[in-house]
Amino acid sequence: MTEDKENRPCLVHPTAIIDPQASLGAGVTVGPYAVIGPHVEVGDGTEIMAHVVLDGWTKIGKECRFFPFSSIGSEPQDLKFHGEKSYVCIGARSVFRESVTVSRATGEGEETRIGNDCLFQANTHIAHNCIVGNNVIMSNCAGLAGHVVVEDRVVIGGMAGIHQFVKVGRNCMIGGLAKVVQDIPPFVIVDGQPARCIGLNSVGLSRAGIPEAVRSDLKKAFRLLYRSGLNLRQAIAAMEQELDSSEEVEHFLRFLRNAERGICRGTKE
Structure with a gap:
């Protein structure tokens, strides 16, 4: 564990477990019983609350917030994974609410990538090899299966499920409980099981x-x-x-x- 170049100290609760090889940036705070693995890099000003687990080869940008029981960078839930070195890369200022899970990728050198200024509400899941853009909102209990691509400014409703390899175009809105099994063009609203396009996202545009x-x-x-x-x-x-x-x-x-x-x-x- 290191202090930042600007000499702003990290505030670490005494019950937190941080591997000596982990890298913490300027002004990072770590709450009670959090666990941070040896290959984790945390950007300046990031807040890690109680019982958070950061594991694997995970790189986190500045001023992110991780709420209790979120788990980032653990092995993917994928039978094709065999312990290879893979990554999670997270941009700046994203918020991960309670019990959010983000899996690292399947495949040597592959990555799961999340952009800037996203909000992942409680119990959302981002699976292996997903690419999530900037300003994305996932509402409670929504989930992305493996290899999903979500472009910028997408809003995904609560409990919606996105099938593996689906691409979601930017500025879309996906209704709660939607079952998405095909690509969603940019700028539209979809809803239903299976999801169907019901209109243009005029308010979002x-x-x-x-x-x-x-x-x-x-x-x-x-x-x-x-x-x-x-x-x-x-x-x-x-x-x-x-x-x-x-x-x-x-x-x-x-x-x-x-x-x-x-x-x-x-x-x-």
């Missing part, structure tokens, strides 16, 4: 500061994809012809072209 003209084009894109009767290939061709180019529209098209599991169906298909 407005809050994200996306200009009105771009939001209008995304509405047209949504109608072409889900309300026109066109198949996916035809809808993409129509979007390319009818929509003005913008970063958001190009991202939407790129996501559709690269969807590997098929996309979530609409309610009127």
